[in-house]
Amino acid sequence: MSQPNRLSQGGRIDRSRKLHFTFNGKRYQGHAGDTLAAALLANGVDIVNRSFKYSRPRGIVAAGAEEPNAVVQLGSSEAGQVPNVRATQQALFDGLVARSTNGWPNVQRDMMSLVGKLGGQFMPPGFYYKTFMAPASLWMTYEKFIRKGAGLGRSPTEQDPDIYDHLHQHCDVLVIGAGPAGLAATLAAARSGARVILCDEQEEMGGSLLDARERLDGKPASQWVAEALATLAGMENVTLLPRTTANGYHDHHFVTLHERRTEHLGETAPLRDGHRQVRSRMHRVRAGRVVLATGTHERPLVYANNDVPGNLVAGAVSTYVRRYGVVPGQRLVLSTSNDHAYRAALDWLESGREVVAIADARANPDGELVEQARAQGIRIMTGSAVVEAKGDTRVTGARVAKVDLDGFRVVGKAETLDCDTIASSGGYSPVIHLASHTGGRPTWRDDLLAFVPTLVKGVSAAGGAHGIYATAEVLADGQHAGGQAASELGFQAVSIELPKVAARRDGPACALYQVPHEKPTLRAPKQFVDLQNDVTAAGIELATREGFESIEHVKRYTAMGFGTDQGKLGNINGMAIAARCLNKSIPEVGTTVFRPNYTPVTFGAIVGRHCRELFDPERYTAMHQWHVEHGAEFEDVGQWKRPWYFPQVRADAVNGELESMAEAVARECRAVREAIGILDASTLGKIDIQGPDAREFLGRVYTNKWAKLAPGRVRYGLMCKDDGMVFDDGTTSCLGENHFLMTTTTGGAAGVLEWLELWHQTEWPELQVYFTSVTDHWATMTITGPEARKLLAELTDIDLDREAFQFMDWREGKVADVPARVFRISFTGELAYEINVQANYAQHVWDALFAHGEKYGLTPYGTETMHVLRAEKGFIIAGQETDGSVTPEDLGMQWCVGYDKPFSWIGQRALTREDTKREGRKQLVGLKPKDAKVVLEEGAQIVLDPTHAIPMPMVGHVTSSYYSPTLDSGFALAVIKGGQQRMGETVYLPMADGQTHEAEIVSPIFVDPKGERQNV
Amino acid sequence: MSNVAIFDTRTDAKIPLESPLAYAYRRFGAPAATARSRVTLRERPFLGHLILRGGAIVLDEAVREVLGISLPGEPQGLVLDAEGERSIQWLSPDEWLVIVPGGEEFTLENRLREALAGAHFAISNVSGGQTLVELEGEAARELLMKSVIYDVHPSHFPVGKGVTTVFAKTTVILRRPSDARWELVVRRSFADYTYRWLLDAGEAHDIGVER
């Protein structure tokens, strides 16, 4: 397999290692050290993709992160698919399989290109805003076709086989970019003793030094790079991160670094020493200081047909020649506005290929590189530029003409040069993306013809990143930045020795962005600004004509800069064109703002390990395994997994069929009402409250009174916010005069603790009280039902006599030989004991209860049965009966409100506001469906007149609804406007299926209204 | 009853105890440490854990008298006794975590209460609610860097330091009692998640679990 564009020597590739790869179904060969782009160019592959809007053939134009065209679909397996891989940043690996993302039936012959050719002129920017409007009903159909053209690559359809992780890094100095500036900065900072991280996005570190023509200390620049890296690698305080892109710069010097750990090895991460490797890793770096040594991006020139394959930016030509030993053509024409780009011609010539001409837009270029080119006999056409590329699927020629830059016009007649490659350079844009992530607006510098970053405190730029380009100056600038950063943090600056580099005399560059054409821009062949989004100079001109005058408008109207390259090549050119059209300066049309990411980052890397089983913690109680083993279905309550119900094998099962949920819940309910059930209640929040002012504090945060609760007693309490709305409830027990144990709802535990601390720390620091969470310390098991006393008696030394241990008492003693606090409280309305033991003993006690409880029919029940039983008693669930708009009075819980407490407790004032005291608020009631078989839908809306036209006035809704085995009927709790005054009235619930249910407003207490059963 | 209810939740009766990690061990196993293991995990279950609340000035004398070690004078301080068996850690300006060998906590609480009589303070026994997990080995620090947001570099996290911080999607108390050893104080209900996370993130380091 030949690589026609591969030089016989040179480059940094490993020629001994041949790698095979497939592109668009065809097999090719490259070398270790190639990028996919380099290997494609080596093999003479011109067309790598079709453009998004016009389906024009596109080739590789750049060599790095700024590449807009060579975006491919990677992957041989379905799960290994990677969409939108930039070929210039993808290291070649053996067996790599890639395809173009657009083009049907293939990228060479794309049927859509006909549409682009014929229809292109009907698709100016914003054309879709101006059409597809009639008839209105057809828009969704039009859109279906528009969507067929959407997207570049495709998502895999299978689960990602790879894993990702995060590393939380902290350093004194973070240096971004390992070119000359970054290396010098790192050496300087590291020598002073600071903890330094150096990252670089490329496959190897060295940046521009890897293809520099200069010699450092008389040696090839790459040799100095190797030495510097070796030095740094040997320093304990330095972390080197190659293949690592700083993708986002967040506040206070928090920077995310995306390290591609295995993407150079394969489409999925190979095993290493038998271990799975992470495909990529996100370093979450908190830095003390940051040095941006991010270099520059070269700007291509905007001329007609500048998108035909064979048009490249000049620097990329040098990179391919010098780093990869690849010359991407035979005959080169260079079009430039500056000296630096001459490197491309010199490198091209030195690889033995022909340089047809250099078109230099300046009248009298005379820098050192220009002189070198002249000395080599290259034809230099001054005051000229390439105005149009010829060719269809590959450049076949360049039309070069004299241009009048001030007048924006072509002067005289163009000359057509025979060539297959056009390299262009319109100057250099400092890579200011990261600096602008934190809100710093870049400023335009006329002397540099570029935006430079505006830096916040603690960050500095070095080298090309702020417009310093000469290698010797870049090194010195880097050293200064690194040393300064370290010394600002208190490290002693240590001087380092920098290599000697011969100074080079460069002539001044001229301002050239769009090259004039003989025809006006709107009539000239397409002059592309943003290649990925097919944005042309004409499009920008049209936008400005239509009134889009700020660059933000222009970008949005044309889609310029919204591609996966984020306009790295095109944005400045686009601004310049808009400025020209509006007769303004570039800074007057706006500035360029970049948002993270610098280059796109895999979702997986941002997610890290927080996926699948580790997406969110599952909190378990001490009895969790027992629940699993006994077939529990679980309900998610906050992060807890709570048993929802315990389906058992049906009595009539043939093949082990399980009960339905309704059957299981009915059985569990009956067990509690008729015998005994057991609930794992460990998840309720528990807060240990100690201190002489504990009682006073409770009185302020609960709605009801706590002054007289005696040790040994328990009381239910409601908590409101100061707007008077209920937000949590629970029981609190008086353990001692200065000691209480508060329980909260499962979901509310953390919030209530923080709430108590908030009031204590910010409003009432004078109160002597401490709060400590003991939720996890205790395991709580509730046995409830008529047989509860009998069962507990078998296992405890506590006197269970109904007088000695009354309802709403608590006692301590032993249960199953384990120290326990037992609370006689009931959420079911039945006799109930809540047994609390240290969680490490919980399983033993639970087992003992079952060992003794079987004969009483001890039945485990879950949250569903709990809900049914409490609803039969009219007990609320905070968050189900309440929704942040319900007061204690709305709940009919005036019995739980201390209106005459001396301190205005939290929520009290709000109860007398205009809206809270008005008539007709929604109030908690019970609902009895007229048809006992009906279980109303939770969330069903309640109306008084079901014949009313839509919109139908609603008076409330069902908050809880169940079938009650005890009543053998459906029943519900609801909130209804003025409900407490409407007892006995009939209301209606019109449902989605067309049925309207009837129900009677009743008391919310359905079972044992006098509360006799819990008092037995 | 006194003003505060003191209650020994531990018994000397021979009753099987289950650590917060019991279910995780059964469900996910405990890969044995091998020669290749660059980090090992060891749970030290059933220790006595007390939360001490009160002003430093109030508590210091009593702690020294009863525990024989002084209250950490600085935030993030962790002080151990000579045997390394008993420790007291700063959690907040008025909150300390005391960890002692299992079974000592009730006596300790009583003695502290005695010594502190008359002062405003609180002691809560949380022994059943948390467990101690040790990490050791050359990769322990990297494993922590994958897991906690706090800077665990030795220059920032010397021996004798302890912090409460974010661990993956939960929280831990992270301490460094000795050069080689890190300790995580883990809440019971999050223990399973924490263990699974450590096994997952530690797989690359051949994490071994000592039991």
Add this chain to the structure above:
Amino acid sequence: MQRYSGFGLVKHALSHHENWQRQWRNPVPKKQYDVIIVGGGGHGLATAYYLAKEFGVKNVAVIEKGWLGGGNTARNTTIVRSNYLWDEAAALYEHSMKLWEGLSQDLNYNVMFSQRGVLNLGHTLQDMRDIQRRVNANRLNGIDGEVLDAKGVQALVPIMDCSKNARYPVLGASWQPRAGVARHDAVAWGFARAADAHGVDILQQTEVTGFKIRDGQIHGVHTNRGDIEAKTVGCVTAGNSGVLAKMAGIKLPLESHPLQALVSEPIKPVLDTVVMSNHVHGYISQSDKGDLVIGAGIDGYNGYGQRGSYPTIEHTLQAIVEMFPIFSRVRMNRQWGGIVDTCPDACPILSKTRVKGLYFNCGWGTGGFKATPGSGHVFAASLAKGEMHSIAAPFSIDRFHTGALVDEHGAAGVAH
């Protein structure tokens, strides 16, 4: 106004697009207007448009300190729906939805309103109760919607993980078929062009620096381009309302928070509906360009920086990958932040103030974009008549004193 049509497009193509007119003028401010709208975002432009078109008030200026549509109109995730819980909010958003349904034709500007449907997922039993409550209320309020179970959700979105293995399995969803997305920038441009055509002056790069208030009556505004008089001034400056109110000596119950969003690289269409999950917290749709458009949460602190905290982005993508495991290898292209003015009850303020003739339309939180035409319409009606429109009336500032909140987040648990 040059009318847009497919035929016109062809005609212009043949003349090399050299004859397109400006979509709106760049007028010199007059000394005096009947109504001044402060804020040239979607809501402000819509207000001006409806004032001129429906309420006969044509001497109107829209004053914009930057570029029209450059605030939250340009920074949202483009979702349009009306399935709000409370009657008051539902009426407002459904009014808006009805206007959306003819908006492209009304404005002669294709705002690409795509009724691809919105799913609000439920992952817990309480989620499902809330969904049922909301959908039942919507139905009786004449708003389309149904409750789906997990199977129904899976059928609509085959690529979503609806299995029981998920950490928080999908139990079901509410489904509003008429809901969808629209092209956000086009909404501002379309309203601007149409308002301009009715004679409204859109004054860009004009910053209000103060209010002219005499005897409790508004008389106009001070701007960096001179004073402009009007007896009616409507402030519609999301992200800046508090600052403006302060100039008028008015306090608003608003906090401005960062709200972040992000897009993936464009991929071939795989997701045709809008999916929102409050519980695992992420929402997602796929644009006509192929980008996955993803909304993140609100950061808890006040911020005008148009950026938020990184963990918010992380949590959002964790949620997205949890719901759509196949997206793990897709890449995030870009993130950005908007400024949302949030009210304590997650509902907007459409209100008169103590200053006669000075009105505020603000506090839309995450609901602003979807309300654009409806908000503009009822606000225009209120400004024109000097009385709040019946749909707008419940959203008065007074409610924070009487306690009559319209508590959407307390109840519905659905934001965005």
Add this chain to the structure above:
Amino acid sequence: MFNIHCPYCGELREEEEFHPKGQAHIARPADPAACTDEEWGDYLFFRDNPRGIHHELWVHAVGCRKFFNITRHTVSYEILETYKMGEQPSFTAEYPQGGSDAAAMHPAQVAQQAGVHA
């Protein structure tokens, strides 16, 4: 993402350990019953929302669990100081460079947060 100096822990900690709790220095009216509905509504809902220097209440939720105050710029997000409950800010809208009358009570915290900027 912010780097916040906890005045109680005495060191810089990551934002993820903290929760913002709204505007600082909102005192509950001493006699709620004496408040009008309007005054009570103001206390509940009306907050400063400045574009610039803002005093905020935060809690070191995953840490020492203490509430404290931050003076922060709401556009640049620069944190100018952090201070304990009961203390007063030295950076205010009137004194954007610091040095308000109540200042100098906590120079240490100002110094510690210095250098952690946007």
